[in-house]
Amino acid sequence: MxxxxxxxxxxxxxxxxxxxxxxxxxxxxxxxxxxxxxxxxxxxxxxxxxxxGIELPDAVSISAIRRGRHDSVQDLKDRGLIETGLYPVWGEDVSCRGIDHWYAMDYSQFRPKQAYHGGVDIPAPFGTPIHAVMDGEVIAVYAGKQSPRGIEVVMRHTPGESGLPLYLYSRYTHFQRMPDVQVGQRLKMGDVIGTTGNTGVLGCELKHEICRKSRRPVLHFDILYSGSEKYYDNGNMVIPFDAHWMDPNALFRKSMPVDSISMSALPKSEKAVRISYMLENGELHPADTRMIWPYTCSR
Structure with missing residues (x-):
């Protein structure tokens, strides 16, 4: 204030x-x-x-998604931010950008408090185009000057767009510069949102330490979901009503359940998730997919 x-x-x-x-x-x-x-x-x-007449999400949703200094770590675990063991795979004839920081990885060493990685990190060179993973609406664009997430875009996807009986929220962060998209704009799967960068406050800055190197250029990509169509924008982030975290790999299973407890309970043989994707020429694999990896792949 x-x-x-x-x-x-x-x-x-x-x-x-x-x-x-x-x-x-x-x-x-x-x-x-x-x-x-x-x-x-x-x-x-x-x-x-x-x-x-003002309505807010439940307190656990706010705590779990906001993850502020005084919010409960248990709340975010209860809402699905736990390791699942899922990992992405593609065909042998295709090259795609993979993950180096996985979902729910222990991030406590990078933060002033106990913390877990709320998504996946996909490294790519500066300027690499980032694509919308599904049809949907842009509901937030944040400059993120005081946030570890940096420049961020949030999209909302209805059940009709994803094919899942949920409202999904795809979040893309660390853009190189403010993307040329507007709140309320509808994007199609594969549309370019912006380009890869490394914006955002570093963990060492949050801990008031000397930063000896900058963040690598990377896309931090995460998914939230809810059975409710309602969400709240507090000016810094979108918080769905009855919000839950989803391992982004679970999205590409394209079927229910998607919750982290169910995913972690899967046998080892089902932990590898075959990812649908778009080639650099716009060709989709499989052709009828409703969701793609946020970076194009090449043969």
Missing amino acids: SKLDRNGDASISREEWRKKRIFDKVDLDGDGVISFDELQIRLGEKAPDPKS
Whole structure:
């Protein structure tokens, strides 16, 4: 609050608020300024007055997805951020970009608190195009200047688009520059969202240590899911109602269940997941797939 309240009047004006696009949503009483109470409600740190008509996700969803300093690590584990043992495979005649940091990898060494990797990291050279993995709608674009995630795009996919009886949220981070996509824009599977970069606050910066090297260029890719169509945008991240984490590899099984407990219980013979993909010429494999790897593959 103090960082934004530059004139010290205990409120944040439109001029002081950085995210102009959502100012009116945060200014709950419409008085032209954001109070400390309104800011707490927006961040999910305070429950709104029941008479206000404002609805927030359940507390566990907020804690599990936000993963703030005081949020419970157990909440994110309960909502699926546990290792599954799944890994991607492709045909012998194709070359695709693989994962180097896996789902739910212990990230505590990179963070000030106990932490686990909420997705997969796929390294690629700077400027490599990143593609939409399914048809869907862009619901958030974040500059992420104070976030480890850096520049981020979030897409929402309906059951009709994915073929699964869930609302899915694909999240792409560390873009090289702000992508040329807009909130509300609909993208088709395979459309280019932006290019690979290394934006985002480093773990050593979060721990107030000296950073001796920068992040490699990489796409951090993750999937959230819910049975509810509702979600909440707190200005920094999208939090679905009744939110759960999904190992992105589980998405490419293309069938239920997708929850991490079920995935971790699979026999070793079923841990390898054959990934559907798009070639550099736009050819899909298999031809009828509804989802592809976020990078193109080559023969």
